[in-house]
Amino acid sequence: MDREAEFAIYVKGLKKTFPGVCAVDALSFDVRSGEIFGLVGPDGAGKTTTMRMLAGILTPDGGAAWIAGTDVAHAPERAKHFLSYMPQRFGLYEDLTVAENLRFYADLFGVKRAERIARAEELLHAAGISDFRKRLAGKLSGGMKQKLGLACALIHRPKVLLLDEPTTGVDPVSRRDFWRILYELLAEGVAILTSTAYLDEAERCHRVALLHQGRLLFCDTPEHLKEQMHGAVLSVIAHEPRAVREALEHADGISSLVMSGDGLHLVVDSASLRVPQFNEQLRAAGVCFESIQQVRPTIEDLFVQAVQREGVSRG
């Protein structure tokens, strides 16, 4: 069976170059129906460029992308029929009401009259904005606008949903609410590709592609990603993190040391070796600290390690 047809999204060797910069460099990944897949990386990693190529609004320089088995570059109109793309600035009409925006998008996507009312109701309910249908979109809070945008993007029951940094600038409470809605959508069998610059948000995806400067660093579930971390992560909690840093800065076995607000975050070669050793060292130096223990690595730890190992980071 064709792999292109087996997945909701299938990307192979996708490439895009802009003058002086390779924005997306031979990217390959796949997304299944009912899966939330994250494109994760800082600004400039190639997330938006990838999204735009998948949405058929930017032509790749190499490789190809299939949406529901359709080659996007060959048959963009057909591919667009299966997908919905929510860019960072989604085109809501601020001087139309919530209900009018939904109706507008239903027209745009050619949703039949018989279907649209039930669908709009369903989406308003799922997004938790049914009480606001008569409010002007321009008068909604940032989080609610985002949810309305999502509802509009889903009015024609797409098989594939592309979300470009949907939670940027949204506060944690609304962000969590937004994710709740995404998880509920999966029951409809939608495949969701979402991007984020916040590495901690990667933990919410089923699988993630970690991107840096156009290249794929890793692609796996968040759990498996963390298993690829070399060494162990230690957390020291202390009132004077600076004093702890001075005492440990030149200790053996440390490959990364970051000061946080109330402690230190360390990557070491071995937790069983270094925890007792650092305990001793801090006591000998007379530095007060509350605790030192091994913690689970974060996606950020993995990202930083991968980038440092490759020596590709600049500035």
Next chain:
Amino acid sequence: MDDPNNSVTTKDLVKRFGDFIAVDGINLAVRRGEVFGFLGPNGAGKSTTIRMLCGLLRPTAGSAQVAGHDVASEPELVRQNIGYMSQKFSLYNDLTVIENLRLFAGLYSVPFSVLQQRIEWALAMAGLEGKQNLLTGTLPGGWKQRLALGCAVLHKPPILFLDEPTSGVDPLARRQFWDLIHTMAAEGVTAFVTTHYMEEAEYCNRLALIFRGRLVALGTPSELKRNAMKGELLLVECRSLSDAIKLLKTAPGVQDASVFGNAIHLVVRDAKQSTPQLLQFLLKRGIAVERMEKVSPSLEDVFVSVTSSTETVGEQRV
């Protein structure tokens, strides 16, 4: 002033807009050399508070001192003593590095006699020596952001207001940036940080969480994770997550259940007590649990827990 070790103090600070109380009696004492995080959902009163602290908005009641000056009676002096940096809109992309620095030096009225020396100092601090003539728009994100910081500190303010200073930049550049902030803090500069991003909040010495105009939590990041959550967090891994979550929402002792990637996050009162009960509960209903264990909450968990438990029950979203 009250306590010379404090660089920002507010006392029963209130701001009303008509009938709406945006800031409702906030008391803060930020110490000199502290990196202080000020968090809250949109509309919680964060920006209103910041605008009062920057001398841009007059409090309705109560008072605030910034760098020893009263924000209501001496707003000019307050403004001379603060620097402001936001990742988003502070720099002119079509000016070079040096032109941006000169512009900001002018805006902040840096005396001509020290201008050259201050610019050199800012360039060194930001690690941008030799890059003076590059166009700002062409700089990598991490450099831009250090340049923005350089611009904000040209007049050597004792207090810096940082608004999501490192949003979107790569983690290595972010770490370098916060190292710089902590170095400045060690020299006595106070950083007052506002952000929605918990990755940034982790870099603060203390955090204040405000909601509906009131202070609802205050402490170091680890104190908040330990004490501010109303309950404990359990991670559950099993098959058919959506069935399990529906059941768990009705299970005894479960305050909240939500999907988290390939797992479920549960908020319970006592994790140790609930674990065997919930395993039994799910098993009886035909769901075999692969993993159930207590996990430490993230700052985001704390944030959501504190703000939703402060809401009245009737308004709580499901």
